[in-house]
């Protein structure tokens with residue numbers, strides 16, 4: 001049973017039964033919601049903000065995780081988003097986002113005397129190390145990512161020479177690439193890209209260069225893979241088709257956008273939406289929709305998803321919870337190790353500064 005199914009099993013069923021409401025069933029994806037990296041980033045940021053207790057500003061170079069509600073909550077506790085290191089005074093606390101930061105900037109911040117707390121997800125770090133190893137071996141890197149997302153900057157910023165890499169997006173035509181001759185090519189991807197998009201990329205790059213190094217999974221993280229796979233599973237039930245898809249997640253969450261894209265491919269753009277809260281729902285969307293699918297991005301806390309489930313339940317919609325790969329006990333409460341030394345240093349600094 002999924003963790004959300006357990007929460008709903010314990011609640012008495014007392015729907016308001018507002019009618020007419022066409023949605024008879026809400027099918028909830030088996031794998032959804034917060035991943036290990038997001039849990040770690042949120043818990044560390046909360047810990048630091050609680051410890052500082054509003055006595056001074058705490059800076060972040062980006063949203064620690066790409067979720068509007070999380071960002072608003074942290075802003076209320078004194079978190080200020082400031083990406084430019086030049087605007088951060090020495091001795092300030094600067095939290096660096098889960099999706100990575102250019103290591104040269106991290107070094108510069110430390111030299112400036114900024115207390116850095118780097119909550120970069122270890123799966124992003126792993127891709128950077130693979131990119132650096134490829135450079136050390138004299139390989140040329142093709143890195144595929146989303147334009148203006150912090151992760152490509154964090155990965156490519158880790159290279160000694162950017163000319164050892166070619167950055168591509170999902171709109172790049174592989175045939176337009178000018179790649180170095182007689183140099184081994186290595187391909188890596190942003191962790192949150194589309195798994196099917198990567199499969200297509202593999203085919204086109206192979207036709208370009210049969211010797212290209214394409215190890216599996218080429219950077220896509222477990223959370224992206226599981227959430228997309230779970231959604232494809234939901235759409236593959238042809239006997240019980242889904243009429244409309246709701247993705248709980250923020251507009252700037254690439255992971256959530258990719259989930260919506262899957263819905264758009266099956267249902268068209270009018271029938272797949274991205275929402276943060278039930279307040280974003282327009283009941284008019286569901287005209288003629290009996291079965292609605294629901295999932296949530298890796299940067300969405302369960303409580304935000306539960307609010308949407310409650311909205312449907314209050315209208316008398318039956319909730320069906322699918323089972324996913326992460327229902328396996330190995331994933332229970334999965335989180336990654338926090339940057340303990342950096343957190344302790346920040347706490348010591350606060351203790352000394354505000355000692356009476």
Ligand code: SF4
Pocket residue numbers: 035036037038098099121122123124191192221222223224255298
């Ligand atoms: S989506 Fe993947 S890479 Fe990003 S924080 Fe979560 S586990 Fe890490």
